[in-house]
Every structure is written in structure tokens, then in C-alpha cells.
Amino acid sequence: xxxxxxxxxxxxxxxxxxxxxxxxxxxxxxxxxxxxxxxxxxxxxxxxxxxxxxxxxxxxxxxxxxxxxxxxxxxxxxxxxxxxxxxxxxxxxxxxxxxxxxxxxxxxxxxxxxxxxxxxxxxxxxxxxxxxxxxxxxxxxxxxxxxxxxxxxxxxxxxxxxxxxxxxxxxxxxxxxxxxxxxxxxxxxxxxxxxxxxxxxxxxxxxxxxxxxxxxxxxxxxxxxxxxxxxxxxxxxxxxxxxxxxxxxxxxxxxxxxxxxxxxxxxxxxxxxxxxxxxxxxxxxxxxxxxxxxxxxxxxxxxxxxxxxxxxxxxxxxxxxxxxxxxxxxxxxxxxxxxxxx
Numbered sequence: 001x002x003x004x005x006x007x008x009x010x011x012x013x014x015x016x017x018x019x020x021x022x023x024x025x026x027x028x029x030x031x032x033x034x035x036x037x038x039x040x041x042x043x044x045x046x047x048x049x050x051x052x053x054x055x056x057x058x059x060x061x062x063x064x065x066x067x068x069x070x071x072x073x074x075x076x077x078x079x080x081x082x083x084x085x086x087x088x089x090x091x092x093x094x095x096x097x098x099x100x101x102x103x104x105x106x107x108x109x110x111x112x113x114x115x116x117x118x119x120x121x122x123x124x125x126x127x128x129x130x131x132x133x134x135x136x137x138x139x140x141x142x143x144x145x146x147x148x149x150x151x152x153x154x155x156x157x158x159x160x161x162x163x164x165x166x167x168x169x170x171x172x173x174x175x176x177x178x179x180x181x182x183x184x185x186x187x188x189x190x191x192x193x194x195x196x197x198x199x200x201x202x203x204x205x206x207x208x209x210x211x212x213x214x215x216x217x218x219x220x221x222x223x224x225x226x227x228x229x230x231x232x233x234x235x236x237x238x239x240x241x242x243x244x245x246x247x248x249x250x251x252x253x254x255x256x257x258x259x260x261x262x263x264x265x266x267x268x269x270x271x272x273x274x275x276x277x278x279x280x281x282x283x284x285x286x287x288x289x290x291x292x293x294x295x296x297x298x299x300x301x302x303x304x305x306x307x308x309x310x311x312x313x314x315x316x317x318x319x320x321x322x323x324x325x326x327x328x329x330x331x332x333x334x335x336x337x338x339x340x341x342x
């Protein structure tokens with residue numbers, strides 16, 4: 001059976017208050033001699049005493065647990081480089097501060113604010129959120145600090161957001177393809193991220209960038225696990241370049257093109273988003289927008305910790321911080337000049 005403070009006190013012949021003073025620094029009015037203190041530590045070691053963290057958390061009204069919420073958790077695979085990068089950033093902030101991470105795939109699917117404020121978490125990092133105006137309002141007053149990662153500026157009033165500059169990123173991609181002669185371009189997105197805050201923002205950013213260059217453009221909603229590129233086998237292909245929502249989706253497009261014998265980039269150019277190390281392993285190497293995922297996640301988590309440790313909760317009245325991150329384009333071998341027939 002686990003030894004308690006009372007067990008240590010009884011074995012050492014002292015009060016429980018004295019044990020708490022020596023082992024936990026509690027009780028400023030309690031005086032314990034050096035000899036008694038050493039005896040208490042010796043007895044504690046012999047009894048293999050360990051503090052009850054749950055009890056301490058209850059007294060302090062803290063769990064030292066941060067919830068990282070994914071509404072659509074895609075799993076940690078070689079073809080999905082985003083999640084390891086993001087989680088590395090979160091852990092880099094949490095672990096040195098003595099916090100634990102809990103991954104919650106569906107906690108906020110229905111905007112259930114009471115579920116995140118029931119004492120299980122000290123704060124919530126909501127990644128790639130899909131939300132309504134009503135759910136945002138409920139999270140602002142749920143009693144637990146919430147920070148959103150990949151929520152564009154202005155999308156969640158009153159809640160801190162950390163996001164890539166999608167407008168600048170899409171403009172750089174479109175300009176790159178335009179300079180290569182492409183005039184028929186499509187943005188490809190999976191149904192899952194289509195309605196997320198950033199999915200909506202990135203799609204809109206693509207449309208604005210394509211319009212700025214007077215391109216013939218389209219948005220294609222395609223299951224990233226089963227992309228059908230049959231229409232791109234002929235010279236009368238509908239587009240000469242595809243811009244994918246993510247590196248994972250772009251990787252699926254490259255595999256589908258290879259299976260159909262479509263030359264990338266000779267017949268079709270493909271661009272991804274994230275520019276992770278995954279892009280160096282694809283065939284051909286993937287041109288992609290670089291967004292600093294680890295830095296974004298680390299910054300968002302560090303800010304969340306400042307909110308958690310703000311005893312007076314002044315973050316409620318101070319207004320929400322919004323952080324927008326610049327993204328550059330890493331040009332590799334998956335983009336090339338527009339085919340002559342188009």
C-alpha cells in the first residue's frame with residue numbers, strides 16, 4: 001500500500017504538519033530542527049513515500065495537463081508529416097514547464113464548452129479548428145484558457161490565434177506558376193479540412209491570388225486517399241498545375257500521377273503546403289509552401305501557459321493576441337513550365 005504523510009509522521013514520531021513542512025515546503029509557521037528534518041527524509045525514503053499528485057492538484061486547482069484538441073486526427077504516419085512537427089512544438093513548450101499533454105480527437109466536435117472546463121485540463125490548444133460563431137462565444141467564457149492554432153486572424157473574436165499568412169503564401173504559389181506559363185490552375189482540398197477555419201481561409205486566399213493573375217481556376221474537393229487524375233492523361237487536361245491543401249494531399253497526387261503514367265512536372269505541376277522533410281522523399285521532390293509549424297505550435301503553447309498561470313485571469317479583458325506567420329515557397333522538382341499543348 002502507498003505510504004502517506006501520516007505514515008511518515010507516525011514512523012518518525014512527528015506531526016503530519018512537520019512532514020509536510022520538510023517534504024513539501026508547506027506550513028511557514030511550523031519549526032523543525034535540522035536533525036528532525038533529516039530523520040523525516042530518511043523515514044520517507046525507507047517507506048518509499050511519494051507525494052500524491054492528484055491530491056496536490058486538487059488543492060491547487062490545477063492538473064498540469066494541457067489538452068490538444070483535434071477534430072479530425074489523421075494519425076502519425078510517414079505520409080502525414082504535419083502532426084509530428086506540430087506535436088514536437090507543443091512538447092517543446094510543455095515539458096520544460098512541467099506540463100503533460102493530452103490529445104483529444106473529438107472533445108469539441110459539438111462545441112461542448114462545459115466538457116473542456118470540467119477540471120480535466122488547465123488549458124486547451126485547439127488545432128485546425130472547425131467552429132461556429134456560437135461555439136467561439138461559449139469558449140470565450142468557459143473558464144479555461146483556449147488558444148487556436150491554424151485559425152486565421154479575425155476568425156475567433158476574443159480567442160488568441162496563431163496561423164500562417166495564407167494570402168501571402170497562395171500569392172507566392174500562383175506567381176510562381178504564372179511565371180512558368182500556367183494559366184489553368186486548381187486548388188485541391190480533402191473534404192475533411194474543407195470546412196475548417198484555415199481550410200476556408202486557404203481556399204479563399206487561392207481564389208484571390210488566381211483572380212489577381214486572371215487565371216482560369218477551379219477548386220477541387222478530392223479525397224486525398226483516392227485522388228482520380230484520369231482526366232490529366234490527355235493533352236486536353238483541365239488544368240496544368242494543382243495546388244494541394246497539404247503535403248499529405250500533394251503526396252497522394254504524385255502517387256496517383258505515377259500510377260497513371262502522368263509526367264510530373266512535364267505534363268502536370270504539383271505544389272504542396274508545409275514543406276516538411278517529406279517533400280525531400282517524394283518522386284519528384286515536392287515544391288511546397290513552408291510554414292514554420294513547430295515554431296507556431298511552440299509559440300501558441302507558450303502563450304497558452306502564460307494564460308494558465310495568470311492567477312487574476314487578466315487575459316479575459318486584455319484582448320486576444322493574433323499571430324500571423326510568413327511563409328516562403330520552397331521550389332523543388334514537382335513544378336515546371338506549362339506543357340506546350342495548353
